[in-house]
Amino acid sequence: MLLNPRTEKYKHLDERSREIMLKTVSFFENMGKQKLKEDYHGQVWYADFIEFLKENEIFSTLLTPPKYAIDDPDARWDTFRNCDFNEVLGFYGLPYWYAWQVTILGLGPIWMGNNEAVKHKTARLLKDGGIFAFGLSEKTHGADLYSSEMSLTDLGEGRYVADGGKYYIGNGNDAAMVSTFAKDSETDEYVFFVVDSQHENYDCVQNVVAWQGYVAEYALNSYPITEEDILTKGRDAWDSGLNTINVGKFNLGWGSIGICTHAFYEAITHAAHRNLYGKWVTDFPHIQQFFVDAYARLAAMKMFASRASDYMRSASSEDRRYLLYNPMVKMKVTTEGEQVINLLWDVIAARGFEKDTYFEMAAREIRSLPKLEGTVHVNMALVIKFMANYFFNPDEFPLIPNRDDPINDDFMFNQGPTRGLGKIRFHDYNLAYDSVDLPNVSRFKEQISVLKEFLMTAAPDKEQTRDIDFLLNLGELFTLVVYGQLIIEKAKMDVVEEDLVDQIFDVMIRDFSKFALQIYTKPGTTEKQMALCLKMIKKPVAQRERFLNIWENHVYCLKDTFEMNP
Helix, strand or coil: CCCCCCCCCCCCCCHHHHHHHHHHHHHHHHHCHHHHHHHHHCCCCCHHHHHHHHHCCHHHHHHCCHHHCCCCCCCCCCHHHHHHHHHHHHHHCHHHHHHHHHHHHHHHHHHHCCCHHHHHHHHHHHHCCCCEEEECCECCCECCHHHCCCEEEEEECCEEEEEEEEEEEECCCCCCEEEEEEEECCCCCEEEEEECCCCCCEEEEEECCCCCCCEEEEEEEEEEEEHHHEEEECHHHHHHHHHHHHHHHHHHHHHHHHHHHHHHHHHHHHHHCCEECCEEHHHCHHHHHHHHHHHHHHHHHHHHHHHHHHHHHCCECCECCHHHHHHHHHHHHHHHHHHHHHHHHHHHHHHHHCCCCHHHHHHHHCCCHHHCCCCHHHHHHHHHCCHHHHHHCCECCCCCCCCCCCCCCHHHHCCCCCCCHHHCCCECCHHHHCCCCCHHHHHHHHHHHHHHHHHHHCCCCHHHHCCHHHHHHHHHHHHHHHHHHHHHHHHHHHCCCHHHHHHHHHHHHHHHHHHHHHHHCCCCCCHHHHHHHHHHCCCCCCCHHHHHHHHHHHHHHHCCCCCCCC
């Protein structure tokens, strides 16, 4: 279930993809943990990593659509293998993952645009080892695209100048091209164009964070632009910006999975070798509970994100279900990652602060992922739009298989308009829930039934719908239902052990009860709503044999199985 770079051979990938993953693992293992941590604490720009990517043409192979590939039959944008690369980079260090993530964001408006010359130039730059950046957010407005102040002024005869600043832009110090979002200074029409971070009219003002990665503030000062630099205009520019985020934010969940996996190995090995009060730490019942909960959450994170990838790769203009599952990978998986680190930290305690551990880095980095590419609250507001159709208006779709085929994900760069979310339909979630017969899945189905009764008979009134906190907690209940659905689908496809699935739902029942209690305690909750919330609060079905199976055969057996080269 969990990645172990010592034993993982990536046999599920083709030869070139396997080579990329194994070489990347070797790069970090040859670096060793001491240098990894020294560079992290010293905030050293990872020029050696960028050079490694260049020498092995890794970004070129992973991020170039076949149509634009240069002498590379393996080049494609393949979400399945990109998930593996995401996980590896997260496993060894979020700064390295970040260089990859913001390159993906920078490439989005280019591959989605209609400027063929820029696309071919981009392919050459990727081949030469270039990294990219996504100039969207601004210091005053954040990611509020409506309020963007970066301007493009038409000088006539196909010439323009760009003026303004962008803020919190990864790779903005060294990007071969920065895809920049702006408005026409006269018409207020949206526009995307590309600039060179090394141009004399490009001012890299500062790194806005004290970190190993570079998160730039940059300014364009009468930067010369021609039609050859413009990617999209008007509605197309707007859509390409949001659709790029659809592609990019999916990666955050996989970065979180990688971080948690490395931290898990370190925590279980530390605890298994620590003796307190004459007893091994791993013999304490509460420690076993922490580890089993952490493992169940981490396994669920990976199962959900894997299944969501299938829906992304199978998406079309007729099947846009990925627009629910995708923000959940960003929102739900990353917040679950925080829970995993919290549980592990309660085990290793002060050791988690020590400078020589991976955990010290993981504990800091795991907090960032829920806050990038739209906060959890923004993504929850998006997810809630799908709730009515998901519960009460199901449609029929062909079964989506495991999408591990080595092909280019064309639709990700042709997603179309970003409107019409309320019209998106989903298949009946009961198909998944009714396909298994496990004690905690059955109990969770009881909670779902009460939630549906809540929505039908005690839905939020106008005042409650203006209470964002109320809606967020209701959204949490909804996302748990969706989360469980895809976990079951993945479990059946991969024949995951039933004990593990039931242990995952043990955790989810407790989470569901927690959010129901939070709605119950809201000041404006009605008597009917309170009564239904109490009905949602349920206790998982406890099975000692199941718990010990997970503890002994999934968790404790991981001790001493991975430690990064010193």
